[in-house]
Amino acid sequence: MVLAIDRRSHTTKFEHLIDTGVNSGPERAYLVAVDATSADSVWSVEDSLNELGALARTAGAEVVGTMRQRLTHPESATYLGKGRVQELVDIEKQLNCDLIIFDDELSPTQQRNLEKILNARVIDRTALILDIFAQHARSREGILQVELAQMEYRLPRLSGQDVEFTRQAGGSRGATGGVGGAIGVRGPGETKLEIDRRRIRSRISELKEDIEDVRKQRAIHRRQRAAQAMPVIAVVGYTNAGKSTLFNTLTEAGVLAENMLFATLDPVTRHIVLPNHQEILLTDTVGFIHKLPTKLIAAFRATLEEVVEADMLLEVVDISHENAIEQSETVTEILEELEAADKPRVTALNKIDLVDDPDDVDTSLYPNAVPVSALKNQGLDALLETIARVLAESMEEVDILIPYRKGDLVELFHRRGNILKEEHLEDGVHIVGRIHRTLRGYFLSYSIAE
């Protein structure tokens, strides 16, 4: 996957350059990680490497081997220690590797040094994730956000020479094509470097402006939805947890759900009715992953605002995954970064059909957890009831007297609120009940409580 800019029209497109394997087989990738004793991650290096392998396969590569080194922290010059880098030179020859993928974001210096020593292409976890995002971006919003993230990633990594933005589709697997190929650029050439930097910077500002327009559009849509006065629930969770499958089952929408990482990039919103007849809006959105680059989160701000602005979160956890707990911790960390971790949350412990002994699942580890199978349609009534209950808990109590001429407001309360007491008095209908904060404004002026 390579980014190409048509300078005349200033439109951006992604060209698919990953070898599909029809002619010469998929690209052969070797994975490398440092097991840093200083890291405070809940993830083990094995699990992190397994996930890197899944990312590599999603991007279209074949994993031919892995290496890890235990260090206090990655070496600043070459990520791995000297001896291990030499070992890597032999391995890449033996295994005939096309690319070496590092499990952490490499600094520009590390990347340049490694590229000098190794023959295969050097890419890192961030470049790989960006590559998958680029493959899956469909909407204008998604494409703009991915391009911004790619440009931000590229800028500090430019080292002159060849920043020809456009490459030929279907090119060979030379030093620059294939998985993550658009990202690494090397060579001397000060003047050219300056020009390239300026060009990228100006593209970054253009993209930011375009994304700002997208953000404003989204804000308008949100305001329109707010006028419908339905609470918005954002479906969040680790990539591949089953968010889109659950979303489809609950809403009968035809969102793409696939066994691949980052199948969904664009948020979709649909309306559903809870068992207590309360109407809500459900939003499916992009998945999270550990070591998700902050720049990428920043670039996806327009999309992620759907999560930030939601009234409640429905977290989907793949409870059949051996790293379910680590994944959920990562989701919470990213929600904290987005300042959305304090919202009321219900957890769907999904893929329960794949768990040998569902009774052994410890639901107490997750907030308001309900075991479900989105695919087999199990546990969904209980899930909806829990959503209704948690939503009710986040409602505010009101004591109001609505005049008889405002019959529509009484009806609205009946549909969307929880009535604790209702009596028909001379001046109107007296209601004591709970209503979601998005609707409170309609009733405030009829309040009779202190």
Ligand SMILES: Nc1nc2c(ncn2[C@@H]2O[C@H](COP(=O)(O)OP(=O)(O)OP(=O)(O)O)[C@@H](O)[C@H]2O)c(=O)[nH]1
């Ligand atoms: N067995 C089983 N598989 C499921 C269940 N729910 C989802 N899956 C499968 O899990 C895979 C991922 O599902 P998606 O719904 O695309 O997951 P997602 O969380 O939307 O993933 P991204 O959009 O990539 O972040 C698909 O192959 C689904 O068929 C379930 O309840 N049981």
Ligand SMILES: [Mg+2]
């Ligand atoms: Mg999805």
